[in-house]
Amino acid sequence: MSVETVLNDKDTEAPLLRIEGLTKRFTGRGGRTVHAVEDVSFAIRRGTTIGLVGESGSGKTTAGRAILRLIEPTAGKAVFDGVDLFALPERELRAYRQRLQIIFQDPFSSLNPRMRIDAIIGEALDARGFPRGAKRRERVAELLTLVGLSPDHARRFPHEFSGGQRQRIGIARALAVEPDFVVADEPVSALDVSVQAQVLNLLSDLQKRLGLTLLFISHDLSVVEYLCDEVVVMYLGRVMERGPARQVYAEPRHPYTKALLATAPVPDPTVRRVHVPLAGDIPSPLDPPSGCVFRTRCPHAIEDCAKAVPPAETVGENHAVACIRHSELAAA
Template sequence: MDRRTETKPLLVVEGLTKHFPARNGRIVHAVEDVSFEVKRGSTVGLVGESGSGKTTAGRAVLRLIEPTAGKALFDGVDLFSLSAAEMRAYRRKLQIVFQDPFSSLNPRLRVAAILGEALDACGFPRGKARRERVAELLTLVGLSPDHATRYPHEFSGGQRQRIGIARALAVEPEFVVADEPVSALDVSVQAQVLNLLGELQKKLGLTLLFIAHDLSVVEYLCDEVVVLYLGRVMERGPSKLVYAAPRHPYTKALLATAPVPDPTRRRTHVALTGDIPSPIAPPSGCVFRTRCPEAIAACAETIPPVVEIGNGHHVACIRHDERA
């Protein structure tokens, strides 16, 4: 059975909220009431500008940072309700690929030792079986088994990211958060790593949460997309629907700046001026209203709920009916 055809979600995130303390008793509202689902065997893209809360949300789901509120139901079990000891039992099922391949690998360790640390965590035996598993992992990500004896500085950025992917896959996880895994790479290398992730997903039946700021990357790889702005969901739904008919002004603005590989296609320009506000003092009502070219007075009064407009397509905008 093709796991990509399953409709049951592997992960259900409900009301995820993460606050950080700031000076003078203030609070950083990094993530606010974020909800989404990730179907088993699919890829969901979590996108937005820098400061939108996407990396915080991804790490909170894995409890690499502790959430302030909400639920994360992984195969029916709320990860946020587990004790530290209970959570350790789930670490093997939940892994992450970090953004920067230059800083995420220990420069003092050879590749075999880097992958060996991950294998130690799941009790994998040493000796011949360990060496064979390391060689298998390197081959899986398109590297040579001979690379096991080298240090990270001997590899290119793309090769280092492949090693990071191999480390995440070492424990045979079910769910992987890919935190902007190609943003630090040259454009020519990005496509290679994206293709690798797509191939690995099909081969291993992985479920991915792919974090990115580039909507063109998400369009290529993801089945569904969740658009975040200042910690809140602006729009979410099947990628084809969101890209074909975006309903939130922020999504339109992001799409307008995304490169189009087809020279016959043109994006409609949407003006987006100014910087993202401080999460310490987010705007009242819709957090996007201070930069929204379509904002009206009512946008400052109420936080718009995320409502379904059909076929799993959701939007958080009080004026969405006007754009139907």
């Protein structure tokens, strides 16, 4: 049974976006293949936020950009509102562009430093055929107000703002086309901790008010726990565990998920987490380990872990894990 089937068999309506077998490989030096994303499958229900988490090099950003076809996938499907985006020619894909948006990690480099804020947001409005003049100025003012900025900021340049303010501008630009689905690619990782909370609160509020469907990419499980309804844990291009956030955080089943949670900060000093060693660095995607790609760092790996890629198995309601020893380890 596939991950997508396991996690959505109780849904009463088709998900807004269904990813099936997403694979992205690059050609590296000397013609070697970089296995960036391998056979990733999941689905996102309308009006929910799903977190895609893992260490740097896990493939989560590549997966997000491949879904939007900002980079071309090698294989798989991305069925958005009943249409496979990967099968569309470029001309037909353009019709879906305004329904699919992205918020980038670096709020400064994603904004043209030579353009004023009204022109930056205006570019997105051009894509909708929004008329120029007073109506456009009113719309820009509405969008800036929506993200907690002043309409007077429209005539300023990006360098006149703080990092948190620039990220709010990036969010306003993404929302200008009234999208249905937004990829938020590490949107708070470049911000100070105090500012992170403000931007996260904004995203949570906007998701509820506008009914957005979000794919939130992050390496920080504490951030994902706060914002997301479901969690997908990735390691070296593959999905290790997936399920409702409350279940994954309360009862993590994959050794990698447990290791990530053990290193995440906890604001409550009375809470004690069991330390799970996570030695070494993530392997190179040029030469991923055979079988379970996490086995070279897993304290519970056995010889069988090297023989085949473990299938996703159901461990609870809408909760799946790809580990051949998960039942044994849970009972220990």
